[in-house]
Amino acid sequence: MIEIKKLTKQADNKLILRGIDLSIKKGETVAILGPNGAGKSTLLKVLATLIKPSSGHVTINGYDLRKNQMKIKKMMGYLPHSSLLYDHYSPLENLVFFGNVYGIKNVEQKSIDLVREVGLSFFLHEPVKNFSRGMIQRIAIARAIIHEPPLLLLDEPHTGLDQGAINILNNVILSMKEKGTTTLMVTHDFKQATELCDRIIIIKNGKIVDDFRLEEKKLNLVSEKYQLQVEGVS
Amino acid sequence: MLRAALLLAKKDLLSELKTKQVLATMIIFAGLVILVFSFAFDPANNTTRAVIPGVIWVIIVFAGILGLNRSFISEQRNDTMHGLLIAPMEASSIFLGKFLANFSMIMIVELVSLPFLFLLFDFHILGYFPYFLLVLVIGSFGFISIGTFLAALSANSKSSEMLLPLLLFPVTSPILIGAVQATRIILTNIEKLSSAMAWIQLIAAYDVIFFVLCFILIDYVLEV
Ligand SMILES: Nc1ncnc2c1ncn2[C@@H]1O[C@H](COP(=O)(O)OP(=O)(O)OP(=O)(O)O)[C@@H](O)[C@H]1O
Ligand SMILES: [Mg+2]
Numbered sequence: 380m381i382e383i384k385k386l387t388k389q390a391d392n393k394l395i396l397r398g399i400d401l402s403i404k405k406g407e408t409v410a411i412l413g414p415n416g417a418g419k420s421t422l423l424k425v426l427a428t429l430i431k432p433s434s435g436h437v438t439i440n441g442y443d444l445r446k447n448q449m450k451i452k453k454m455m456g457y458l459p460h461s462s463l464l465y466d467h468y469s470p471l472e473n474l475v476f477f478g479n480v481y482g483i484k485n486v487e488q489k490s491i492d493l494v495r496e497v498g499l500s501f502f503l504h505e506p507v508k509n510f511s512r513g514m515i516q517r518i519a520i521a522r523a524i525i526h527e528p529p530l531l532l533l534d535e536p537h538t539g540l541d542q543g544a545i546n547i548l549n550n551v552i553l554s555m556k557e558k559g560t561t562t563l564m565v566t567h568d569f570k571q572a573t574e575l576c577d578r579i580i581i582i583k584n585g586k587i588v589d590d591f592r593l594e595e596k597k598l599n600l601v602s603e604k605y606q607l608q609v610e611g612v613s
Numbered sequence: 614m615l616r617a618a619l620l621l622a623k624k625d626l627l628s629e630l631k632t633k634q635v636l637a638t639m640i641i642f643a644g645l646v647i648l649v650f651s652f653a654f655d656p657a658n659n660t661t662r663a664v665i666p667g668v669i670w671v672i673i674v675f676a677g678i679l680g681l682n683r684s685f686i687s688e689q690r691n692d693t694m695h696g697l698l699i700a701p702m703e704a705s706s707i708f709l710g711k712f713l714a715n716f717s718m719i720m721i722v723e724l725v726s727l728p729f730l731f732l733l734f735d736f737h738i739l740g741y742f743p744y745f746l747l748v749l750v751i752g753s754f755g756f757i758s759i760g761t762f763l764a765a766l767s768a769n770s771k772s773s774e775m776l777l778p779l780l781l782f783p784v785t786s787p788i789l790i791g792a793v794q795a796t797r798i799i800l801t802n803i804e805k806l807s808s809a810m811a812w813i814q815l816i817a818a819y820d821v822i823f824f825v826l827c828f829i830l831i832d833y834v835l836e837v
Pocket of ligand 2: 419420421534
């Protein structure tokens, strides 16, 4: 699904990504861990076609990231730190607009269903600007999956969510995984990472320092490996 | 491509309908300009006719800048611009959508303020109204299309409110000179219609060239 070769990204004379090589198969759920400022969000932004890599080669589903942007954009759902929602629009209006942009049929019904799924049908027509952080995050998740993308890029999707919303999000990710969706998830939450993902990647200083599969859902293994790589316990 | 552009334009206009911030500011501005000019120049006096073309384009230019400044800045809240950039729409669709929204807004401002102006200064333009309309439309078209492009360009800068007019005036001055001249001839000296037509042709050519140029170059401007 995703092939990354020798990817680097430079900004202001500073190397943010220094040679990432990564291959992700279709249907995998991959967690990306790493300390603050490691370059995790930057990697997702490159994959989301928001920023151009300085060098290296990326293909997604066989499409070149530089040449076939339109095809890649269509099959990608991206949830960044910010919500990408219009403040004075209601959840319904936001979702209908983005749904239309992606050319979805029955947008209105689909949006209403999604808002219900994330548990905010009571606020269907309230402007988003009055929402709390967790509520905004719920709508932002709905926005990212409205076109049922076969590739999901999630940047710290669990921030600000209450326990109920975490369960909703995890169910969404798991049910999309059953449909064959590939998910890349940046997170600082080891527990969610172990529960959801079958592969863990640790990034430090713009490089992949560890990459392993999780056969059993063992939280200890993840935190041990993380400490080894990041906190430098040798 | 057109579909995405229309969606975006519709989104912008609907949100303007909700907040009424920009359009209200633009119309209030237009009203103030007309009011101040009516104090400064006696509407009953015949020499007043000479300043009307200037007043019209002062309204369009400054009200236009008010709207243009907002059009891309408004997409920075919650990074909604990123939402558009990751969506399957071409950069040119974004340009076209923003252009359509800005153009409709300036047309609404003209529609509201100019009849008021003509009424106040007791102007009868019925005979050459089509020509007047033509100048208004193609003048605004050029000004707004270049303005939309430059607004996208300056939106990433910290001082975009200042940068936009600074970039806009030199580039659009041929359009503005042509439009003011053509308006003046049509409103005060209709016998010289042929020279007004020459100005109109100049504006039209400029419009086409710059619209195509903006359309092509927007790809390099809309990046994060
Ligand atoms: N546009 C930019 N210009 C210059 N430096 C940047 C830019 N964007 C990011 N950086 C730098 O790149 C590094 C990696 O940033 P990034 O946002 O990818 O970190 P992250 O791994 O997502 O961290 P966090 O866990 O805090 O979200 C940081 O040191 C940041 O300062
Ligand atoms: Mg980050």
